[in-house]
Amino acid sequence: MQNYVLVRLERIETLDIGHYDFDPQVTVFFFILNAEEQIYLRYGGRDDTSADSHQNIPSLELALSRGLDQHKLWQDKKLPAPKREAPRFVKDYPEIASGPLKNGNCVHCHAIGSAQTAELMKAGKFDKKVDPWVYPDIRKLGITLDAEKGTVVKEVAGAAKKAGFQPGDEITHLAGKPVLTFADLQYQLNKVPHSAARVEFKVKRGEAAQTLKLSPEKHWRVTQIERRGSAQRMEPFPEFWAKPLSEAEKKKAGLKPGGFAAEVTKFWVKTNAQAAGLQVGDIVFAVDGVEEDELTDSVTLHIKLNKKAGDTVKLGILRKGNLQELSFKLKARPW
Amino acid sequence: MRKTLVLALFSLLALASLLATGQNARADARLQWFDKLEDGIAEAKKTGKPIFLELR
Numbered sequence: 265m266q267n268y269v270l271v272r273l274e275r276i277e278t279l280d281i282g283h284y285d286f287d288p289q290v291t292v293f294f295f296i297l298n299a300e301e302q303i304y305l306r307y308g309g310r311d312d313t314s315a316d317s318h319q320n321i322p323s324l325e326l327a328l329s330r331g332l333d334q335h336k337l338w339q340d341k342k343l344p345a346p347k348r349e350a351p352r353f354v355k356d357y358p359e360i361a362s363g364p365l366k367n368g369n370c371v372h373c374h375a376i377g378s379a380q381t382a383e384l385m386k387a388g389k390f391d392k393k394v395d396p397w398v399y400p401d402i403r404k405l406g407i408t409l410d411a412e413k414g415t416v417v418k419e420v421a422g423a424a425k426k427a428g429f430q431p432g433d434e435i436t437h438l439a440g441k442p443v444l445t446f447a448d449l450q451y452q453l454n455k456v457p458h459s460a461a462r463v464e465f466k467v468k469r470g471e472a473a474q475t476l477k478l479s480p481e482k483h484w485r486v487t488q489i490e491r492r493g494s495a496q497r498m499e500p501f502p503e504f505w506a507k508p509l510s511e512a513e514k515k516k517a518g519l520k521p522g523g524f525a526a527e528v529t530k531f532w533v534k535t536n537a538q539a540a541g542l543q544v545g546d547i548v549f550a551v552d553g554v555e556e557d558e559l560t561d562s563v564t565l566h567i568k569l570n571k572k573a574g575d576t577v578k579l580g581i582l583r584k585g586n587l588q589e590l591s592f593k594l595k596a597r598p599w
Numbered sequence: 600m601r602k603t604l605v606l607a608l609f610s611l612l613a614l615a616s617l618l619a620t621g622q623n624a625r626a627d628a629r630l631q632w633f634d635k636l637e638d639g640i641a642e643a644k645k646t647g648k649p650i651f652l653e654l655r
């Protein structure tokens with residue numbers, strides 16, 4: 265760390281997030297850059313398993329070491345600066361400007377994801393089949409990384425195996441862009457479109473460099489997004505909170521295996537669902553007669569993905585073993 | 600008696616936590632952290648070092 269100038273920002277109001285672009289659904293994130301703000305690498309990021317699944321001392325040391333290597337290249341004029349993205353600040357999002365900024369409160373990183381969704385929805389540009397699935401999980405391509413070794417592949421399966429990946433390969437480029445860390449890899453992976461038929465990787469295998477072309481499987485970008493502010497901000501408001509049943513619980517209740525049945529756990533605000541008779545403890549197993557969704561195992565996310573504000577939704581519920589149905593109108597927001 | 604023991608245990612835990620916080624703060628204090636990016640950039644220009652930027 266002594267080889268670096270250390271900067272810690274606890275507020276991001278003045279930060280150009282167009283340039284310092286990162287997955288906002290994290291608790292902490294790092295960049296390594298030079299005095300001209302040329303970003304060498306990113307560090308941090310997470311997958312669905314936990315917030316710190318890819319943050320550990322060995323991978324941080326590796327990132328710091330690579331940062332110094334990049335700096336040397338830059339000093340030797342061997343590292344050209346890429347084109348800088350258009351500037352963007354949190355104040356540019358109306359939802360943030362009129363909310364936390366106006367009130368003098370801290371802008372939480374996840375609020376950026378929420379504001380991005382709000383902006384796209386307002387402009388009628390939010391595609392529910394595409395836009396909710398941000399920062400995909402590389403494991404969906406069949407690649408499990410060694411979390412302590414940055415971009416070194418630990419296990420391969422599925423599409424990665426078919427493409428010729430092997431354990432021990434070190435991913436050095438994705439779609440032509442250099443990747444030095446897990447966060448770099450995740451950042452570039454996020455730029456690969458849903459519809460991509462091929463994703464080109466370069467790997468280091470021993471001393472040799474190899475190019476591998478991977479064909480992603482259907483829904484490769486789909487991950488658990490319920491925790492994301494961007495997904496939570498999606499309209500309509502689902503009216504209730506629920507905990508998914510385990511397969512054993514579904515079996516015991518005589519419900520469809522693989523379905524999105526869930527137990528209602530709470531109502532944070534007064535909702536139309538409550539007014540229609542939904543209660544904590546009810547098991548919601550069907551939405552308009554549908555019991556499963558290949559994109560999600562969450563009944564509330566299924567509602568968000570398939571309905572819009574003002575729609576009436578019909579829920580199939582189990583209450584103390586009795587089947588019931590109830591209908592209510594969906595609001596855009598909770599209040 | 601039981602109440603006293605529980606209180607003593609909590610006090611010990613609080614003390615241990617304070618000591619640990621103090622150690623972390625001292626370790627951190629050995630390194631200079633800037634709280635404005637522009638200050639870090641000015642320092643990087645002066646020293647020729649790269650910048651480690653933490654967002655939290």
